[in-house]
Amino acid sequence: MINLPSTIRISFRALRVNKMRSALTMLGIIIGVGAVIAMIAVGAGASKRIAEQISSMGSNLLMLLPGATTSGGVRMGAGTQPTLTMGDAEAILKECPAVSDVAPVLNGVAQIVYGHQNWSTGVVGTTPGMLVVRDWPLASGRPFTQQDVKSATKVCLLGQTVVENLFGDMDPVGHVIRIKKIPFTVVGVLASKGQSPQGQDQDDTIYVPVTTAQKKLFGTTFPGMVRIIMVKGKSADTLSVAERQITQLLKQRHRIGPKQDNDFTVRNLTQFMQTAEQSTKVMALLLGAIASVSLLVGGIGIMNIMLVSVTERTREIGIRMAIGAKTWDIRLQFIIEALILSLIGGFAGIIIGISGSKIITLLAGWSTVVSPFSIVIAFGFSGLVGIFFGFYPAYKASLLDPIEALRYE
Amino acid sequence: MSLIEAHEIIKIYRLGDIEVHALNLVSLSIERGDFVAIMGPSGSGKSTFMNILGCLDKPSDGRYLLEGIDVGGLDRDALAGIRNKKIGFIFQGFNLLPRTSAIENVELPMLYDGMPSKERKEHALRALKSVGLEGRGDHHPNQLSGGQQQRVAIARALVNNAPIILADEPTGNLDSKTSNEIMELLTKLNEESDITVILVTHENDIAAYSRRIIRFLDGNLVSDEEVVKS
Secondary structure: OOOHHHHHHHHHHHHOOHHHHHHHHHHHHHHHHHHHHHHHHHHHHHHHHHHHHHHHOOOEEEEEEEEOOEEEEEEOOOOOOOOHHHHHHHHHHHHOOEEEEEEEEEEEEEEEOOOOOOEEEEEEOOOOHHHHHHOOEEEEOOOOOOOHHHHOOEEEEEEEHHHHHOOOOOOOOOEEEEOEEEEEEEEEEEEEOOOOOOOOOOOEEEEEEHHHHHHHHOOOOOOOOEEEEEEEOOHHHHHHHHHHHHHHHHHHOOOOOOOOOEEEEEEEEHHHHHHHHHHHHHHHHHHHHHHHHHHHHHHHHHHHHHHHHHHHOHHHHHHHHHHHOOOOHHHHHHHHHHHHHHHHHHHHHHHHHHHHHHHHHHHOOOOOOOHHHHHHHHHHHHHHHHHHHHHHHHHHHHOOOOOHHHHOO | OOEEEEEEEEEEEOOEEEEEEEEEEEEEEEEOOEEEEEEOOOOOHHHHHHHHHHHOOOOOOOEEEEEOOOHHHHOHHHHHHHHHHHHHEEOOOOOOOOOHHHHHHHHHHHHOOOOOOHHHHHHHHHHHHHHHOOOOOOOOEEEEEEEEHHHHHHHHHHHHOOOOEEEOOOOOOOHHHHHHHHHHHHHHHHHHHOOOEEEEOOOOOHHHHEEEEEEEEEEEEEEEEEEOOO
16 A cells, blocks of 8 residues: 655655755765775785786696705705706606696796897796696797607797797797807797786796706706706695695605605695685675675664654654554655665765775775675665664654654644 | 444543543534534643544543444554545644645645555645645645645545544634635535534634534533524
């Protein structure tokens, strides 16, 4: 029996009478909804960045570093002792079932020349497995092969930054560059990967066969020595199994007794990044929770104003009751008023929240992601706030005694 | 069956420890189409009796039958429904909604009856016309004179075709010329539309418009007499 369109019209009129008051009441909700959306956007932006970095690094990644040895009681840091070899890399791939690919790394910095351009960059000697381990596709050309590694051919893959600096817009595939004055044929170009989690330009690199690096570029005192071994596990779940298998295998190969320290270190990069991702998610949730407190305060503001409004309009309520308004006619009128306040406030809050996120991105340089989900949640929540905090004043209004209400001055 | 039958109505208010007997065993019946004036000094119980007749209040004891229905057993919403369909109220202070046009004020009872908007508008316009306010529908109460405001209130009381109009000192805020106009309008409605009019007043010349005068004193009905029209 309740006539909704007319009730809504009545509510709108009542709100228009006190424009300033209505606007200020809405402001609480506007700020609340805006804050929730902006805060969730900041949090989502942070976790998206980390997720991107994880995928740019390659998934299910373990890194083997030499060192952490004890040398006459003096403990050395990871990477200080050349203890990893090509043989270790091959053995890991062969004997650890939880490992899907391995890429040994021997790297150094070298000056590169093409024509009259030159550039200094990190040169990475590795195997074809590297592209699989790092989930790194080629933009053009072909990867170097196992055969190239075996015969230490002078071929290389260029990162995008190197291409830009040496070749500009030209396609470098097939051209010859000089690394430490030794001519290398460019066989392929790596796709762009952007920044690493540590903020390094991952595209500023050159890949060459590891054997070529050992023999021609970074000659070492120990033949077959590599600096790092990158390992890709079969799946995220078996990554710790792979870690155990590798540790066991290398202990055997390096003849390390049960009481001796390992002369290598295994680092689980993926796990580290996932922890970071988890913590940003918690941060996002926390930010959202803090922001929703302001939404709650906005709701209390609505309740406050609605209570004042009920008192002010006691006589009007009495007239409506005398004329035949039933309990729910009165309740609905005030609930709808509260709902209009909170929904208009919520809508304005969405706009404020979205533009606020954009401003944060612009001013602070943080990436923000406004998810449709957060908009729906914030808007729905503001509606709930309106109904929840509108109900008590509406309930109070509906319980007024019509005779008393009519006499109210 | 009479339109209104009140049997031994008692109304007791409690003010702290004191019991106030506002009505003492009041019995009365009013026939359809009657025009009754209720008189008495303030505190005599006439307003309390009006509130009970208007289903705004319930008797503490006794029975009140409206069109044969015992109102005493009804809940808040059922009483609101009866007020909506059976009773039109006219107040001393007009009691129109402020900042609301005349036509929307007249539409209110139909709104709570769940009538669609278009029909409401038609009925409201007809009701305004019948009280002589054609073309004033868009005026707000503060743009209308006291007499015009009371006419809007009468239109509002009429619009749901209620058989009873309860007028609580309808001319109390009006000058004598306007008072007479309003009373003539009520008389006309009583005579032409067979609406039962029950009116509370202090003034003898207003009561003289009625056909029957009931007097209250200290919560008792003390006299009930026909008006002899000269």
